[in-house]
Amino acid sequence: MKKFNEKVVLVTGATSGIGEATAKMFAQCGASVVLVGRNKDKGIQIEQEIRAKGQEAYFITCDVSKEEDVIEMVNKAIKKYKKIDILFNNAGIMLPSREIERMPVDDWKKSIDVNLTGCFLVSRYVKPYLLKEKGTIINNASIAGLQYYAAGRSYAYSATKAAVIQFSHQMAKNYGEEGIRVNCICPGIIDTPILGDRDRSVYAQRVPLKRLGTPDDVAKAVLFLASEDAQYLTGVVLPIDGGVSL
Numbered sequence: 739m740k741k742f743n744e745k746v747v748l749v750t751g752a753t754s755g756i757g758e759a760t761a762k763m764f765a766q767c768g769a770s771v772v773l774v775g776r777n778k779d780k781g782i783q784i785e786q787e788i789r790a791k792g793q794e795a796y797f798i799t800c801d802v803s804k805e806e807d808v809i810e811m812v813n814k815a816i817k818k819y820k821k822i823d824i825l826f827n828n829a830g831i832m833l834p835s836r837e838i839e840r841m842p843v844d845d846w847k848k849s850i851d852v853n854l855t856g857c858f859l860v861s862r863y864v865k866p867y868l869l870k871e872k873g874t875i876i877n878n879a880s881i882a883g884l885q886y887y888a889a890g891r892s893y894a895y896s897a898t899k900a901a902v903i904q905f906s907h908q909m910a911k912n913y914g915e916e917g918i919r920v921n922c923i924c925p926g927i928i929d930t931p932i933l934g935d936r937d938r939s940v941y942a943q944r945v946p947l948k949r950l951g952t953p954d955d956v957a958k959a960v961l962f963l964a965s966e967d968a969q970y971l972t973g974v975v976l977p978i979d980g981g982v983s984l
């Protein structure tokens with residue numbers, strides 16, 4: 739018996755990086771995985787890769803910042819798998835860092851729309867199904883959202899990620915008695931396309947463990963938080979960063 743047999747997991751931002759790795763790991767551990775993202779070609783490719791291994795996945799195109807997309811996506815997911823046990827709110831963007839007087843207002847708004855409103859919208863429309871299953875939410879923030887981590891000039895990114903942490907705290911506090919656990923992860927510097935062409939070796943030197951994180955490093959922590967082994971954990975804010983936020 740695999741650990742997530744008969745569980746339905748919804749992963750946003752499953753078309754790349756951390757979301758892709760986590761979706762694949764859940765599928766490998768027996769879950770049926772709803773893959774959510776905007777990139778249809780990539781989504782279908784990942785769905786096929788998972789299915790080719792005899793595992794279960796279903797890609798749905800959705801922009802998490804658009805309410806109508808989210809409603810349609812959740813309806814499709816329920817039609818396909820009848821329930822949702824685990825939600826991984828992972829979709830996110832990191833737009834170029836600039837001094838605030840040079841930051842396009844649209845960049846600020848877009849960061850909030852995707853990183854924060856997206857997390858709210860998906861939680862909002864998935865919650866009724868999590869209530870039925872006494873399910874769990876894992877939100878993907880960042881060490882950039884932690885009070886004690888000075889994250890350069892990523893004003894919009896850091897602000898949205900701090901908000902995701904607080905949003906997670908509020909949900910954890912209020913939905914515990916309804917049987918929903920809510921935890922939040924704060925990855926450090928993880929080697930995914932979000933880093934663009936930044937020099938990885940420079941970043942690795944700053945990390946006490948002397949390497950960047952891999953998407954699998956993060957996926958393993960997400961699976962733990964989603965599992966029965968974590969049944970007394972809620973409201974946790976977990977850095978996954980090789981010690982870089984110390």
Ligand SMILES: NC(=O)c1ccc[n+]([C@@H]2O[C@H](COP(=O)([O-])OP(=O)(O)OC[C@H]3O[C@@H](n4cnc5c(N)ncnc54)[C@H](OP(=O)(O)O)[C@@H]3O)[C@@H](O)[C@H]2O)c1
Nearest residue numbers: 751753754755756775776777801802829830880928930932
């Ligand atoms: N890598 C790091 O160092 C790091 C550190 C801390 C936190 N994080 C967080 O980890 C999460 C995943 O990032 P990653 O590093 O894996 O980057 P990534 O490889 O660029 O993946 C980002 C994912 O988010 C999805 N996405 C972006 N905008 C979306 C939208 N409007 N609607 C739906 N999906 C959307 C993308 O899919 P589509 O393009 O298909 O829409 C993609 O699957 C983000 O929330 C990021 O802030 C990353």
